[in-house]
Amino acid sequence: MSVDAATVRKIASLARIAATETEVEAMVPELNNILGWIEQLGEVDTSGIEPLAAVIPNHLRLRDDKVTDGGIRDKVLQNAPQAEHGFFAVPKVIE
Secondary structure (H helix, E strand, O other), X not given: OOOOHHHHHHHHHHOOXXXXXXXXXXXXXXXXXXXXXXXXXXXXXXXXOOOOOOOOOOOOOOOOOOOOOOOOHHHHHOOOOOEEXXXXXXXXXXX
């Protein structure tokens, strides 16, 4: 696949980038080089390669998920400026 000046103008229009004719002419060989590199990558045989998420092996230390209620409601409510019926009391904001 090769890119011509009309394609560069179309790409610039879609990206909302203002490009002069000299900039368009300069981008044509650059985009063709990039597409050439992509074609080279497509020729590489990766059939026996395992997919990677990272270059170094990362092993996460996970803990067991345990559902707890905390059991410290009274301690938490000691920090509240005002508490009622075991909950934080807040001023009414809607009349």
